[in-house]
Structures are given as structure tokens and as C-alpha cells.
Amino acid sequence: MDKKRNSPIEVLIQLFVIFLCTYIAYKFTQTHDIIPKSVIRLPDVYVSENDVWHLSIIFTTIFAIILIPSQLILGHGVFYKPQRFASEYLVYLCAYTTASLYVFFVTTINYHPQLIAAIGLFSTVAYILVFIGWYAVKETKKSKLSSLYLLPYSVLRKLFSIKGILVLIYFLSPLLLGKAFVSDRDTANLITQIRIWFNPAEDSGWGLKQIYTNIDLSQPMLVRQAPGDSENLYVLERNGRIIKLNYPESGQVDLVLDATTLLGEVEIENGALGFDFHPEFNQPDSQNTGFIYLYYTEYRGDTQVNKLSRFDISLPDIDARLHSETTILSLPRNPDGFHNGGSIEFGPDGLLYIGLGEGVHPKGASSYSETLRSGILRIDLDTNNTHSSYSPHEPFAHGIRQNYLIPKDNPFVGNPEVMDEYWAIGLRNPFRFTFDPETRKLWVGDVGSTVWEEVNIIEKGKHYQFPFIEGRHPTGKEKPEKLPAPEQAPFYTYEHTAYDRAVIGGTVYRGNKFPELFGKYIFADNYSAKIFLSDTDKEEVTEVKLIAQGSQFAQRGISSVVQLKNGDILVTLLGAASHPTGEILSLIKSDQKTIQQANHTTDDQAAESETSSEYDENLTRQLFSINCSRCHGREGRGDGPDAESLDVKLPDFTSEEFQSTRTDHEIRDIIEKGGAPLQKSPMMPPWGSFLKENEIDHLTIYTRNLGKTNKHHTH
CATH class of the missing domain: 2.120.10.30 (TolB, C-terminal domain)
Structure with missing residues (x-):
């Protein structure tokens, strides 16, 4: 009987094929499906280039662990003859399946069924082609080459043997588990727990302790200590209030500023966003001793203005402090409520730095030469400091800017493409x-x-x-x-x-x-x-x-x-x-x-x-605005500011087509579980871990009512 010696080159070729096919499969599945959606609808899953590198290493390593011992035991390689190839192909399927299951259970890489299937298909095709090429080079006798027709027969015969059927069942398990993972919440939870067990988070040695457990706080945005005061904490609440608490314990809440009437409607990303004290705060001999600066949004109806204002909290009563408002910036903007920025901070140079989001601009005006947005500003609030700063150039067509100077050393001074206030863009x-x-x-x-x-x-x-x-x-x-x-x-x-x-x-x-x-x-x-x-x-x-x-x-x-x-x-x-x-x-x-x-x-x-179990439309609208409108839009039409970046068509909740083709159960299901388990876009996150049961119920009602509202407006 003609025995062939085992060649390490054959093993290396196999490992190279697996490594290469993993990357080719990744590139292919970025634009194509291996498994048609008409057969099994699988969700799109994001896998990074770095993850693919790890996948290639994992598949190659596990193939080496399984193939090398099998080669040593059998004494000859996969490229010996068709019958031998069929036996070795069963070993290949076992190695491929083991690698797939390892990725699925042991790693934190997003499991992409289409990618795993593509790796299997491409590596199988490459495996066969390499065998044919190798066999043709090694065997020059016509009788040997003519035996290639035995290849499919030999493979099928092996696959339909008892051993082959067991290997096939094992081979199909990753695909079936992948389908169960995205279709059944219990299966997903079990697999997630297994993954956590294999990837335990290290004890960081740190934790969090709640302070002020006896004080009700309404959406605290930011805490600060005033210059020269380490015994108190000032807390900005999103509704426009600033309160003062003793630190670290306090039995009393002192209301420092109440600007709630200035803000209008507080929803989406709007509200009181940032504040800071003048560096000379608490200095009795300074005219700035009581000055605090607040960045907030004024949102009323279809109008939004982002404002930076100064308040004098050294005044004796709350009303006087409110009416001491001095406007620094007033910037009208598209009223979608998103991307306002939020930080204001006095720098080590005593100048005020302001963070503005890319949404802070009126429709039709978005260039750096005509409006203030999408960057960091730097301004001088000492209006007497004319030796190193100067007044802003007029006119300014898109808002109000006053009561400050522009430092002469700002980087864009004299640049016609960027307004002088900018520090970075x-x-x-x-x-x-x-x-x-x-x-x-x-x-x-x-x-x-x-x-x-x-x-x-x-x-x-x-x-x-x-x-x-x-x-x-x-x-x-x-x-x-x-x-x-x-x-x-x-x-x-x-x-x-x-x-x-x-x-x-x-x-x-x-x-x-x-x-x-x-x-x-x-x-x-x-x-x-x-x-x-x-x-x-x-x-x-x-x-x-x-x-x-x-x-x-x-x-x-x-x-x-x-x-x-x-x-x-x-x-x-x-x-x-x-x-x-x-x-x-x-x-x-x-x-x-x-x-x-x-x-x-x-x-x-x-x-x-x-949070009453009774439906409150106003509260639920706020819930929708904060969590859902970035993608789905304020009115649920699928036109939120992030919708264009999602690369998936979002439904219009106000349309008859959507409302007539979705049951309440289906709407609630996708809110709770997210897109992936329901074979829809994984960009829709699962809210079941974040929201309470009644909040999900209320969002379901609200989504349904968006269609009724549209119908009412239509008729």
C-alpha cells in the first residue's frame, strides 16, 4: 500500500488558507450576505478590523491545535488522495466548529453569523482548490489525475456515515445557536452569562457611595465648589435651579438661583447645561464677587435660543438675582434640541471657555465665518481689558453677543474663514x-x-x-x-x-x-x-x-x-x-x-x-424625546439628527403603513428587546435593562398615539 509521509508544508498551507479566508470573508460580508434573508433573516452585526484580526488568530490557532495531532496520528496529509481528503475534511469541520463556538462563548467579540458562515464557505472552497492544485502537481500519472472525480463522492460518503452525521450536527450548532441568540431572550441571557463567566471583570478596587441620601435632587447636571469655599457644594439642576449644600453632609438646601422661568420647555438635550463662578467670586473688594455664569437653552414652541448669561447671586433675594441676568451670548438655533454643547469653564488664564455643539446654529447658517457652533470659544469678560482684548466686530446676523471682549491672541483672529471667538473647531x-x-x-x-x-x-x-x-x-x-x-x-x-x-x-x-x-x-x-x-x-x-x-x-x-x-x-x-x-x-x-x-x-x-401606572402623555413625551428622538425624530417620523448616519431606513410612526402593520405587542417587544433579537437592525438598543415596565408600556402607547395624532391633523 502506497503510504505518503506527513509534510509540515501541507499543514502550513491549511493554516494560511484559514487565516486568509477569515479576512476575505470579513470584507465580503460588509456588503453581501452569505445566507439570504429569504432563508434565515439574520441581523447586521458590527465587527471591527481589530476584532477580525483576533478572529483570524483564534481560527488559525484552533485549527493548528486540531490539525497537527491528526496529521501526526494518521501519518499522511490532506492532499494525499480523494479518500484521504474526505476523512481530513471531517477534521476540518470539527476544527471550524470548535473555533466558531470558542468565539461565541468565550470571547467578547460580537458574534456575526453571516461572517462565521462566510469563513466556512470560503475556506471550504479554498481547501478544495488547494487540494486539486497540490494533487495535480504531485501526481503526474493520468490514472491518478483521473481519480479526481472521486472527490465529491468520497466527501459525501464520509458525511453521510455515522461519524459524518455527528460531525454535521456539531458543524450546524454555531448557526443554530446564533439564530437562537438573536431570537430568544432566555437563550441570549444564558449565553451572555457564559460569556461573563469566561470574561470576568476584574475588581477595580473602586466603588461609588451616594451622599445626600436625605435630599431630593432633580436631575443634577453639575456640581462645583466656589473659589475660596471648600465647605459648600453648589449643584446645578437641569430645570435651571442652583442649590447650595454643606459638604460632605447637609440637612439644609439653600436655593441660590431659580432660572426655571427662563428655560421654557426642558426636554431632549435642553435645559440648564453648565455653570461656573467668576475667578474673583467671594472677593469682597471685587465687582465680580457675586457673579455666576450659566449656559442654558430657552425652548418655547418652535423656537430655541441657547444663552450664556451672568447672574449676581450676592443680591439678597431670589427674584433680584433672577432679574440681574446679563446676556453674554444669545444664539438662535434650529429647534431640534440636540447637540447644544454644555461646558463653560474659566481657564488658568482667567478667560472663559465655552463648548458649543454642532446643532447650535439657525437653519441656513452653519459656517465658522458667520455663526458660533461646533467648537470651543474663548472670551474675555473684563470689558475694561482693552490693552489685550477688543470688542467683537459687528454686525452679527445670527444672535446677540455682548458684554465681553475677544483676546487678541485667539488663534483665528484675522482669519476670514473663522470668527475671532473660536479657540478650536x-x-x-x-x-x-x-x-x-x-x-x-x-x-x-x-x-x-x-x-x-x-x-x-x-x-x-x-x-x-x-x-x-x-x-x-x-x-x-x-x-x-x-x-x-x-x-x-x-x-x-x-x-x-x-x-x-x-x-x-x-x-x-x-x-x-x-x-x-x-x-x-x-x-x-x-x-x-x-x-x-x-x-x-x-x-x-x-x-x-x-x-x-x-x-x-x-x-x-x-x-x-x-x-x-x-x-x-x-x-x-x-x-x-x-x-x-x-x-x-x-x-x-x-x-x-x-x-x-x-x-x-x-x-x-x-x-x-x-411613577404612576396610569399613562401620562406629557411625561411619556419627555421620555420619548430624551431616549428616542435622536434617531426617530421629535414627532416620530424617522428624521432625527442621527437617522442619516444609521445606514438603515427608520419607520415613520405617524404613517398609516406603520400603524396598520404593527401590533401593540410587536411595538413593545422591540422597545424592550431591541432590534437584534427580532431580526431587525441592532442599532435599535434594548431598553428593557434601562426603563421600568410601565415606562415601556407608556412608550408603546405613545408610539401608537403618534399615528392617531397624525390622522387627526390630516383630517
Whole structure:
């Protein structure tokens, strides 16, 4: 009997085929389906280039682990003859299936059934072609070459043997599990638990402790300490109130400013967004001793104006403080309510820095030469400082700008393409930023669109690439041949998941209380309420450490991360819009944790009782506006500001076609479970983990009523 010696070259060829086919399959499935939707409707799943690299390594490694021993045992390779190839193909199927299951259960890579199927198909075809080529080169006798017709017969015969049928059942298991994962919530939960077991989160050594458990807070946006005052904490609530609390404990709430009447309707991303004290606050001999600056939105009917105003809180009564408002900026804008920015901060130079989102502009006026938006401004509030600053040029057609000067050393002074107030441009929605007190670098959390979030270090006169690039990836929007400023890439980026989707800029820690945090950047994600830790001594980083997570998510999540004078790190959680469940949390070491589960449960139960099971259209409209309108639009027509970036057609909830083809159960199902389990777009996140049962019920009613409202308006 003609025996062939085992050749390591044959094994290496097989491993190279698997490695190459993994990447080819990835490229193919970005634009095509291996499994037609008419056969099995599988959701689109995002897999990054980095994940594909890991997939290639995983498949190649597992194939090596299985193929090499089989070659040694059998004594000859897969390219020996058709009958031998058939036996080895069963080994290949086992290796392929094992690799697929490893990816599915053990890794955190998004499981993409179309990609896994494509790897199997392409590697099988390549396997056969390589065998034919190798066989043709090695066997020159006509009788040997003519035996190639035995190849399909030999493979089918092996597959339909008892051993082959068992291998086929094993081979089909990843596809069946993938289908069950996206179709059945119980299966998805079980598999998720297995994944968590294989990928346990390390104990970070940190946790969060709630302070002011006896005080009701209505969506706290930001906390600050006034200059020269380390005994009190000032809290900005989204409705426009600023309250003062003793720190760290307080039995009394002092109302400092009540600007609620100035804001109008508070929904979507509107409200009181940021505030800061004048650097000379609390200095009795200064005319600025009582000045506080507030950035807020005034939203009434179909009109929205974003405002920066000064208030004098040294005045004796609340009404006088309110009427002391002095307008600095008043910027009319498209009233969709999104991308307002939010931070204002006095820098180490005593000048005020202002973060404006890309949505802050009226319709038809969006260039940097005609309006203020999508960047960081730098202004001088000392109107007597004419030796180093000057008055803004007039006219200004798109709003009011007054009671400030422009520093002569601003980077775009004299540039006709960019207004003089700008310090940096090309940002999407710089919601929170702070200065590193040691290096004076300005760290910004720039909220992204549908895929990427960014942390940026702002440098004078730089362009941060929006809207042409988000993260480090082109958006498809055309970039002008010449930009008015040099480009600057982000310091750190992360991709959206169902939960991580809105970065909250934080602080570079320079306190003495936690030496292990010194020099680290601490920031958060609003939706997931996760808190992260990053190195700061590099030009960019690709990994950060998760150190803690708040107990409220989505529209109730984190709104700020702040360092106090004594080195404490405080985090604000918004809580529900309908009732005061906001929280102020302190970052603590694990050995300092106090169990508050009983209190937290009690608070949740109280909140649940306050959130009546009876449908309230106004509260539910707020819920829809905050969580759903970014994609679906304020009126549910599928025209939200992020809709264009989703690469999927969104339904029009007001249309007869939608309302007549969806049951209440189907609408509720997709709100609770998200798109993927229902074979729809995975860009629709599952809200079951974030919203209460009655809130999902109310959103279902609200979505149904959008069709009735449209019908009423039509007739």
C-alpha cells in the first residue's frame, strides 16, 4: 500500500488558507450576505478590523491545535488522495466548529453569523482548490489525475456515515445557536452569562457611595465648589435651579438661583447645561464677587435660543438675582434640541471657555465665518481689558453677543474663514471639559453620533475633524481641499455598544487623597453610567480601565465627573425626568464601601410608586424625546439628527403603513428587546435593562398615539 509521509508544508498551507479566508470573508460580508434573508433573516452585526484580526488568530490557532495531532496520528496529509481528503475534511469541520463556538462563548467579540458562515464557505472552497492544485502537481500519472472525480463522492460518503452525521450536527450548532441568540431572550441571557463567566471583570478596587441620601435632587447636571469655599457644594439642576449644600453632609438646601422661568420647555438635550463662578467670586473688594455664569437653552414652541448669561447671586433675594441676568451670548438655533454643547469653564488664564455643539446654529447658517457652533470659544469678560482684548466686530446676523471682549491672541483672529471667538473647531458636541491644573491642558469629552465617542485634548487653533472624521474613521462626508486649521486626531475613542454611547468628559486627578489616581484622567459614559480611568502621559491611548458604575442608566445616567479641593471625586447621576431621583456619588476605595442596597431599593420602590401606572402623555413625551428622538425624530417620523448616519431606513410612526402593520405587542417587544433579537437592525438598543415596565408600556402607547395624532391633523 502506497503510504505518503506527513509534510509540515501541507499543514502550513491549511493554516494560511484559514487565516486568509477569515479576512476575505470579513470584507465580503460588509456588503453581501452569505445566507439570504429569504432563508434565515439574520441581523447586521458590527465587527471591527481589530476584532477580525483576533478572529483570524483564534481560527488559525484552533485549527493548528486540531490539525497537527491528526496529521501526526494518521501519518499522511490532506492532499494525499480523494479518500484521504474526505476523512481530513471531517477534521476540518470539527476544527471550524470548535473555533466558531470558542468565539461565541468565550470571547467578547460580537458574534456575526453571516461572517462565521462566510469563513466556512470560503475556506471550504479554498481547501478544495488547494487540494486539486497540490494533487495535480504531485501526481503526474493520468490514472491518478483521473481519480479526481472521486472527490465529491468520497466527501459525501464520509458525511453521510455515522461519524459524518455527528460531525454535521456539531458543524450546524454555531448557526443554530446564533439564530437562537438573536431570537430568544432566555437563550441570549444564558449565553451572555457564559460569556461573563469566561470574561470576568476584574475588581477595580473602586466603588461609588451616594451622599445626600436625605435630599431630593432633580436631575443634577453639575456640581462645583466656589473659589475660596471648600465647605459648600453648589449643584446645578437641569430645570435651571442652583442649590447650595454643606459638604460632605447637609440637612439644609439653600436655593441660590431659580432660572426655571427662563428655560421654557426642558426636554431632549435642553435645559440648564453648565455653570461656573467668576475667578474673583467671594472677593469682597471685587465687582465680580457675586457673579455666576450659566449656559442654558430657552425652548418655547418652535423656537430655541441657547444663552450664556451672568447672574449676581450676592443680591439678597431670589427674584433680584433672577432679574440681574446679563446676556453674554444669545444664539438662535434650529429647534431640534440636540447637540447644544454644555461646558463653560474659566481657564488658568482667567478667560472663559465655552463648548458649543454642532446643532447650535439657525437653519441656513452653519459656517465658522458667520455663526458660533461646533467648537470651543474663548472670551474675555473684563470689558475694561482693552490693552489685550477688543470688542467683537459687528454686525452679527445670527444672535446677540455682548458684554465681553475677544483676546487678541485667539488663534483665528484675522482669519476670514473663522470668527475671532473660536479657540478650536471641528467638534461635534463638547458637553463636558476641564483643565488639568498642572499642565493646563484642556480635556474634552466630545459626544459622537452613531458609532464613535471621543476624548480630545484641545490645542489652540486646531481642527478636530468633525464632520469628516469621527473617532479615527471617515464619515463619508467630503472634506474641503483646504481646512482653516491644522487637523488634530482624538486622544481616545471608543465604539458604541447598546449601552456605551455618550461620553462625559471628566478630570485629570491632581489630588492627594488617592495617590494611585494622580495624573490619571477620570471620565464616564452617560448611558451606561460607567466610569473609566486613562493614562495621560501619551499622545493617544487605545485602552482604558473600567473602575466603577452608577446604578442609573440611559436618560438617568452620569452628567458630570468633578474633582473637589480636598481630592474627592464626585459624580452626578441625573435620575428620572418625572421625579427627583438624581444622585451625587463619591468615588471611594472598595474597603470604604458601605452597603446602601436597602436604601436604594427603598428609593426605587418610592420612585416606582411616584411613577404612576396610569399613562401620562406629557411625561411619556419627555421620555420619548430624551431616549428616542435622536434617531426617530421629535414627532416620530424617522428624521432625527442621527437617522442619516444609521445606514438603515427608520419607520415613520405617524404613517398609516406603520400603524396598520404593527401590533401593540410587536411595538413593545422591540422597545424592550431591541432590534437584534427580532431580526431587525441592532442599532435599535434594548431598553428593557434601562426603563421600568410601565415606562415601556407608556412608550408603546405613545408610539401608537403618534399615528392617531397624525390622522387627526390630516383630517
